[in-house]
Amino acid sequence: MNHFVIMPKMKKILMLAALSLIFVVLGIVLLFISFSVKAEESAWLTLASILPIVIFGLCFIYYLKIFIKREPAVIISAEGIVDQSSFIGAGIVKWDEIKEIQFVSFSGQIYLGISTFDRELIINRTTGIKKLFNQVNKGLMETQVNIPVKILACSLDEMLKVINEYWEWAMQERNSKI
Template sequence: MDNFIVYQSKGKQLSIMFLAIVMLVIGAFLLFFGITSEESVNWLCLIIGIVSVVFFGYCLFFILKELFVGKEIVVVNKEGFYDRSSALSKKNELIKWEAVESIKIVSVTGQQFVSIYLIDSDVYLKSISGLRKKAVQANLKLGTGHININMQSAKNVSIEELYDVMNEFCLTYSKKA
């Protein structure tokens, strides 16, 4: 079998970028309203505005970077796979098939993911940084796997197709007994 590559859709990425801009503008409005409130500083609006501007500003930066650079969301090969679907992804680190316990399609808050459950949770958690570790631990508590591939911006590949391909590669090339 050859490599299976899922590419990012520019059109879908543009719609996500538009949503990030809208949320950034709302956050900026709340920040401005919090500062210029007639009686005194409106602390709730100020705090929500700051958090929104920082968070959605970062999201917009990340989306723009990925939009102009273009990217492969997932690369599946005989050795394993590379997940580049989100900010939590390990990007250029190969996840070997031998480390994979199971692959499932899961739904969390109405959004579907290809969820990969790893055999040794501790080894994986030790290999990632603090913020990523907290996010993975939160995902595990929600019942998803260690790695969750978001196909929201995928070009011409369905979540079911990626699931089938990954399962086929895992069964074919895993060296587990």
């Protein structure tokens, strides 16, 4: 079977990069304002300006990297689903590791949610800041892999159809080996 490649919507990526840059600029403006206020208020204002600079600065770099590299966000293959849709993308999730696939809604956004048999699978595969973010993600949503569908250049129906075809094929392959 051939791979089914889903690219990110470049307009969405560009928009997210622009929004990140706006928040960085606002953080810088807030930082300059913090230099002109009283010492007691300055510490809180400085912290409140540095956090968006760092967080949204990293987001801007990430989205800029996606825009320049133009790599697939999701790859569906005979081996499994490769999630590269976000900074904490799970990488390859093999068909025999997947317990359930569903659409989930969180904060007004729809995700392709993948539940694995091992709830710690994705966390155990990552290190550093990605591991921390995946642990936070585990506390927010039931599914271990969450792919934001609004950034994917593919219809939900087509993606679901392809996932079902590959998953059924993988289950038949597994059953034929038993």
